[in-house]
Amino acid sequence: MADDIKPRLRVPTSAKKGEVVEIKTLITHPMETGLRKDSDGKIVPRLIVNALAVTYNDKPVLNARLEPAVSANPYLAFFLKVDESGTLKFTWTDDNKQSWSAESKIEVT
Amino acid sequence: MALAGALVARHAFATTDQARDWLAGHAKGALKDGKVSLKAPEIAENGNAVPLTVSVDSEMSDKIYVKAIYIAADGNPNPGVAVYEFTPLSGKAEVSLRVRLQQTQKLVAVAEMNDGTLFTASREIKVTIGGCGG
Numbered sequence: 206m207a208d209d210i211k212p213r214l215r216v217p218t219s220a221k222k223g224e225v226v227e228i229k230t231l232i233t234h235p236m237e238t239g240l241r242k243d244s245d246g247k248i249v250p251r252l253i254v255n256a257l258a259v260t261y262n263d264k265p266v267l268n269a270r271l272e273p274a275v276s277a278n279p280y281l282a283f284f285l286k287v288d289e290s291g292t293l294k295f296t297w298t299d300d301n302k303q304s305w306s307a308e309s310k311i312e313v314t
Numbered sequence: 315m316a317l318a319g320a321l322v323a324r325h326a327f328a329t330t331d332q333a334r335d336w337l338a339g340h341a342k343g344a345l346k347d348g349k350v351s352l353k354a355p356e357i358a359e360n361g362n363a364v365p366l367t368v369s370v371d372s373e374m375s376d377k378i379y380v381k382a383i384y385i386a387a388d389g390n391p392n393p394g395v396a397v398y399e400f401t402p403l404s405g406k407a408e409v410s411l412r413v414r415l416q417q418t419q420k421l422v423a424v425a426e427m428n429d430g431t432l433f434t435a436s437r438e439i440k441v442t443i444g445g446c447g448g
Contacts, residue, residue: 225405238414240391266403272394274387276363276412276445283398286374286405 210234212295216309220287230257231280232297232305238273254279256298261311262291287311328393333386333422336393337434340384341426350383350425350435361415361445369408370425370433374400380407382426389419414445 215229232254239251257269257279267283285293290313298304328336353367370380379402385395398409407425422436 238391261403264403265399265401267401268399269409270397272392272396274390274392274395274414276414280410280412282367282410284404284406284408286403 210305212297212305212307214295214307214309216293217311218309219312219314222313223286223288225284225286226311227282228259228285228293229280229282230295230307231278232257233278234297234299236271236273236275236277236279240273252300254297254299257281258296258298259283260294261285261287262289263294266293285311287313289313327389327391327416328387330388330420333388333393333420336386337384337422337424340397341382341424341432343430343432345424345432345434347434349433350423352421352423352435352437354421354437354439357440357442358415359442361417361441361443363412363445364415364439364441365410366413366421367408367410368423369406372407372425372427374402374405374407376402379404379428380425381428383407383409384424384426385413386422386424387413387415387419388422389417390415395421415439415441416444417441 212232217226220226234254237249237252241249243249259267292310294308296306349371358364372380380400382399384397386393418440420436420438425433
């Protein structure tokens with residue numbers, strides 16, 4: 206299952222200086238709540254992506270902490286104020302401390 | 315839906331008090347109404363993924379900005395939904411996500427400003443088929 210986990214980003218490649226742009230992200234992940242039972246009646250252990258950290262040129266933009274109430278394949282849209290060209294970095298972490306990263310560049314035009 | 319039945323039998327749901335306690339555990343202080351808005355469908359047919367947008371009407375400058383948004387639900391097995399921490403770089407205090415809702419219930423959001431002021435808003439969402447996994 207872990208091999209299927211893939212982050213997806215929708216980030217504009219360019220922006221005007223000072224523009225506030227929308228960023229959309231999704232990571233394919235089952236977000237097991239720890240409450241569900243499998244076909245044998247056994248509880249499937251909790252395994253969720255519990256954190257997402259976003260930085261722009263290594264400065265923090267957004268930190269998210271997720272609970273099991275967030276749907277499978279957690280989707281998140283948020284905003285970024287672009288004052289300079291740079292790299293937006295994303296790091297997701299799950300309950301097993303496994304993490305996935307992605308990045309995208311934005312150029313100020 | 316047999317699964318949902320089993321869950322109902324096995325797990326008590328969070329209450330309005332528990333949702334409030336969960337929020338208070340993250341942001342202590344007096345809550346003021348206003349500034350925060352929750353956008354979601356009035357009736358959600360599928361409780362597994364209910365689109366939700368929480369926004370705070372505030373500037374995002376170095377002097378005044380929204381530090382965090384806390385979201386709780388009062389009818390799920392656990393009250394917490396998510397916490398989002400912002401910086402002035404966020405530009406706009408708004409997040410969109412998808413939540414699991416086990417049944418018809420109220421979603422509550424609290425926004426914490428950088429000076430510690432807390433604003434809150436809530437919204438009831440009717441759920442036709444509960445998020446069985448959640």
